[in-house]
Amino acid sequence: MNKIEMQNPIVEIDGDEMTRILWQMIKDYLLLPHIDLKTDYYDLSLINRDKTDDQVTFDSAYAIKKHKVGVKCATITANAQRVEEYKLKKMWKSPNGTIREILDGTVFREPIVVSNIKPTVSTWKKSIVIARHAYGDVYSATEYFVDKAGNLRCTYDKDNDLTDNVLDLRFEGEGIVQIQHNKTESIKSFARSCFSYALDKKIDLWFSTKDTISKKYDHHFKDIFDEIYKQEYMLEFKKNNIEYFYTLIDDAVARVMRDEGGFLWALKNYDGDVMSDMISAAFGSLAMMTSILVSPNGEFEYEAAHGTVTRHFYRHLKGEETSTNSMATIFAWTGALRKRGQLDNNNRLIEFADLLDKTCIESIEEGFITKDLSNLVKSDKITVLNTEEFIINIADRLKEKLSWK
Numbered sequence: 001m002n003k004i005e006m007q008n009p010i011v012e013i014d015g016d017e018m019t020r021i022l023w024q025m026i027k028d029y030l031l032l033p034h035i036d037l038k039t040d041y042y043d044l045s046l047i048n049r050d051k052t053d054d055q056v057t058f059d060s061a062y063a064i065k066k067h068k069v070g071v072k073c074a075t076i077t078a079n080a081q082r083v084e085e086y087k088l089k090k091m092w093k094s095p096n097g098t099i100r101e102i103l104d105g106t107v108f109r110e111p112i113v114v115s116n117i118k119p120t121v122s123t124w125k126k127s128i129v130i131a132r133h134a135y136g137d138v139y140s141a142t143e144y145f146v147d148k149a150g151n152l153r154c155t156y157d158k159d160n161d162l163t164d165n166v167l168d169l170r171f172e173g174e175g176i177v178q179i180q181h182n183k184t185e186s187i188k189s190f191a192r193s194c195f196s197y198a199l200d201k202k203i204d205l206w207f208s209t210k211d212t213i214s215k216k217y218d219h220h221f222k223d224i225f226d227e228i229y230k231q232e233y234m235l236e237f238k239k240n241n242i243e244y245f246y247t248l249i250d251d252a253v254a255r256v257m258r259d260e261g262g263f264l265w266a267l268k269n270y271d272g273d274v275m276s277d278m279i280s281a282a283f284g285s286l287a288m289m290t291s292i293l294v295s296p297n298g299e300f301e302y303e304a305a306h307g308t309v310t311r312h313f314y315r316h317l318k319g320e321e322t323s324t325n326s327m328a329t330i331f332a333w334t335g336a337l338r339k340r341g342q343l344d345n346n347n348r349l350i351e352f353a354d355l356l357d358k359t360c361i362e363s364i365e366e367g368f369i370t371k372d373l374s375n376l377v378k379s380d381k382i383t384v385l386n387t388e389e390f391i392i393n394i395a396d397r398l399k400e401k402l403s404w405k
């Protein structure tokens with residue numbers, strides 16, 4: 001079979017530690033033998049980010065704006081210990097944060113579902129995707145500790161206009177204060193990213209907040225979603241036979257526990273933070289969770305939800321055997337390849353991505369797994385493979401399937 005051609009590149013963002021090792025293996029065993037891979041490559045290893053004063057991170061984000069599709073390897077987020085370990089010029093910002101800011105995107109977390117790992121919630125049959133609004137609310141709140149009696153006053157000074165009194169509250173003793181905000185533009189981008197993702201995946205979209213209590217703040221989120229849905233997406237949703245519905249968060253939580261899954265659940269910043277941890281824990285393993293950044297302009301960046309798996313990397317450096325699960329990183333690649341295929345009308349590329357996903361799932365369902373799954377997979381016949389064997393097992397199956405084509 002001749003190799004699959006690509007018309008346009010994918011932005012390839014390389015990273016750190018164990019996931020950098022997986023990255024190369026995935027390319028060598030699963031992609032390069034079958035695809036004439038075209039990528040616009042950026043090395044976001046911490047060493048190179050330091051060398052380029054983090055310019056490479058900015059360049060990679062602008063490249064995604066240009067090419068529309070990117071795939072990213074996990075990267076180290078620098079902290080004090082890493083500054084020491086890598087002798088860094090400074091504590092560089094999280095690359096994911098920088099890329100998200102530039103693309104103004106929303107992160108969607110989606111579990112990879114296999115039949116022999118049962119979610120903790122027995123009714124869940126399909127994946128539940130979480131979209132978390134990643135701006136404002138409690139994450140950028142102003143907090144204040146009231147240490148004695150006094151008055152709290154908060155005003156809003158409009159440019160060249162009147163001043164509004166927002167709050168006037170008497171404290172008779174100790175207390176605490178928190179002031180939150182959000183911006184309409186950011187909520188709109190979030191809403192558009194959610195509607196685009198649901199349409200892309202052809203799944204229903206649920207959105208929930210606490211608007212019964214928060215009659216202005218949460219209600220504003222609800223109104224924005226409603227308005228954008230009606231003006232920009234309703235017809236497309238109807239055409240694709242999918243639904244958008246808003247419900248109170250209390251009701252959503254109860255429904256999620258009884259539903260079979262297969263939908264996108266959009267949540268405000270804090271709710272999304274907490275619920276995405278709950279959903280990923282209930283679906284099994286962090287190593288089976290993918291993460292997709294979608295911008296309101298329809299730019300897509302695919303990655304694994306887990307980090308660089310540092311502990312395994314140090315074992316690898318000592319020459320010890322590792323059994324690191326590459327599923328989420330493989331799915332990041334297939335997600336990007338499929339999206340590239342869709343944008344370029346490249347059916348062979350789409351078919352390849354689908355086939356590779358299927359092959360990975362089949363391999364796990366037949367019991368060929370990495371160590372992290374050994375307690376989760378319900379089956380008597382399991383074979384625990386090392387990092388490389390796991391990928392080779394998938395590569396062999398893939399080669400055989402492709403030889404029939």
Ligand code: NAP
Nearest residue numbers: 074075076077286287305306307308309310311324325372
């Ligand atoms: P982590 O890399 O996700 O790993 C935490 C632990 O989870 C691992 O030690 C391992 O447990 C298990 N695990 C995660 N992924 C696995 C996989 N694919 N296969 C098998 N086991 C897996 O989180 P971390 O150790 O907290 O963070 C390491 C580095 O990653 C940090 O520098 C952090 O800044 C960075 N990070 C990057 C991203 C990103 O780029 N998106 C996200 C999160 C963290 P056992 O050791 O028990 O086997």
Ligand code: MG
Nearest residue numbers: 273274276277
């Ligand atoms: Mg969390």
